[in-house]
Amino acid sequence: MPDGALELSEKAGKMGKDGMNIALLGLGTVGGGVYKVLKRQAPEMMQKLNTELHLKKVLVRNPKRHEMDVDDPSILTCNFEEIVDDPEIEIVVEVMGGIEPAYTYIRDALKAGKSVVTANKDLIADRGGELLEIAEENNVELRFEASVAGGIPIISPLKNSLAANEISEIMGIVNGTTNFILSKMSDEGMDYADALAEATSLGYAEADPTADVEGHDAARKVAIMATIAFHTRVTFRDVYTEGITKISQKDIRYANALGWKIKLIGLAQNTDEGVEVRVHPMLIPLNHPLATVSGSYNAVYVMGDAVGDVMFYGYGAGEMPTASAVCGDVFSVARHTVIHAQGSTRDNVYRKIPIKRIDNICSSYYLRMEVEDKPGVLATIASIFGNNSVSIEQVIQKDKVNDLAELVIVTSKVRERHIRDAMLILNSSSVVKNIASVIRVYSE
Numbered sequence: 001m002p003d004g005a006l007e008l009s010e011k012a013g014k015m016g017k018d019g020m021n022i023a024l025l026g027l028g029t030v031g032g033g034v035y036k037v038l039k040r041q042a043p044e045m046m047q048k049l050n051t052e053l054h055l056k057k058v059l060v061r062n063p064k065r066h067e068m069d070v071d072d073p074s075i076l077t078c079n080f081e082e083i084v085d086d087p088e089i090e091i092v093v094e095v096m097g098g099i100e101p102a103y104t105y106i107r108d109a110l111k112a113g114k115s116v117v118t119a120n121k122d123l124i125a126d127r128g129g130e131l132l133e134i135a136e137e138n139n140v141e142l143r144f145e146a147s148v149a150g151g152i153p154i155i156s157p158l159k160n161s162l163a164a165n166e167i168s169e170i171m172g173i174v175n176g177t178t179n180f181i182l183s184k185m186s187d188e189g190m191d192y193a194d195a196l197a198e199a200t201s202l203g204y205a206e207a208d209p210t211a212d213v214e215g216h217d218a219a220r221k222v223a224i225m226a227t228i229a230f231h232t233r234v235t236f237r238d239v240y241t242e243g244i245t246k247i248s249q250k251d252i253r254y255a256n257a258l259g260w261k262i263k264l265i266g267l268a269q270n271t272d273e274g275v276e277v278r279v280h281p282m283l284i285p286l287n288h289p290l291a292t293v294s295g296s297y298n299a300v301y302v303m304g305d306a307v308g309d310v311m312f313y314g315y316g317a318g319e320m321p322t323a324s325a326v327c328g329d330v331f332s333v334a335r336h337t338v339i340h341a342q343g344s345t346r347d348n349v350y351r352k353i354p355i356k357r358i359d360n361i362c363s364s365y366y367l368r369m370e371v372e373d374k375p376g377v378l379a380t381i382a383s384i385f386g387n388n389s390v391s392i393e394q395v396i397q398k399d400k401v402n403d404l405a406e407l408v409i410v411t412s413k414v415r416e417r418h419i420r421d422a423m424l425i426l427n428s429s430s431v432v433k434n435i436a437s438v439i440r441v442y443s444e
């Protein structure tokens, strides 16, 4: 075993008060990263934590397939009971993903008096409140820093460093896969399918990348952040969600020509009309800092009444950045356990704020449509918008598509319900053949 390497099962259980045993559930992209980071950190663990961490068990579906991934294959198991029933294991790290069996394993580990660290946003966005209560009842911790924005610290700042603020808004790019795809499509003209395949091979995408490209993963992260920031329960189902699958090269070219980048944005605002939570593509001006966030990088803006604006930036996905967040949580739990001072990790939900309906949000909109190429069409379209309280800010007519004219219209800021009403009429009008895309535009 190399110098300072993570000591495995031989030593586990014999450490007494100087050592702490942990178990890892999952040894895929993130689990593999956690294994490497713990190994790298082993030489200085005692100085950092006043204890040593020993990886006693690693749960996988198929231990045989992972024998080359660990120094001591005897730590591999496919039997969770070997972990939950072992009183010497104090911290369980869940990096398997999915709702079940992850939920049952985390619940049982907490009930058995073990602290849990997880990267599982599906689970935290859906049943986090319930699991946090179980952690509290059992006087242990449940931490989930890696569940939002990969390696970027955001959960702990929201809960701790920014706790003295009334937070009004969180806005950001919180999915690495879709940001990588949009960057490749925009900067290199790459095909959507090729860019997704590359994001998957780099370990950014979820086991089922539909969650990434349809915006569900980002919606889960928005729900988690909004719950903590606004102290009201926001679930995944509350978040209005659109993904990037309808974004075409044509829209990307128009965006570039108009001085915008298309980004998948997650937004949470605490407004007088309720909590506004949404995830959808947005046209961002090139001089906005989020427009320069490329590849698998993520960035999150938080607006607080005392601090003002703060921005968090870094890798939002991938093996080592995510392992950094997971291991940071493991180290926090270890420090607290050593001094017998496990802190409360609850999300502090004490308000009940209604969720604002998407119809009521205000935005400006980009619409690309194919229309009949004859005099008077523009006037008809303008009057439909006007009759529905929508004013037009820009009109661009460039390409012809099969004898139809392609129109791009940018509206001023209006209520979403007005755009929807106008679109219903446009769709039934004889001059409009197709509304090919509708994308919200960033406005202050």
Ligand code: NAP
Residues within 6 Å of the ligand: 025, 026, 027, 028, 029, 030, 031, 059, 060, 061, 062, 063, 065, 078, 095, 096, 097, 098, 100, 101, 119, 120, 121, 122, 146, 147, 150, 203, 204, 205, 206, 207, 316, 317, 318, 319, 322
């Ligand atoms: P992954 O590469 O698919 O790895 C999953 C691991 O879990 C595999 O080792 C698998 O075992 C094991 N596993 C799955 N179901 C299991 C079961 N029922 N019993 C035992 N073992 C099981 O996934 P990942 O990308 O590391 O993601 C893990 C979690 O981290 C997910 O919640 C994900 O959303 C989250 N996350 C991922 C990233 C990222 O960049 N990838 C970033 C932040 C958060 P086998 O190897 O034997 O199949």
Ligand code: HSE
Residues within 6 Å of the ligand: 147, 148, 149, 150, 174, 175, 176, 177, 178, 204, 205, 206, 212, 217, 316, 317, 318
């Ligand atoms: N699939 C996720 C992403 C992993 O691409 O952002 C990090 O949560």
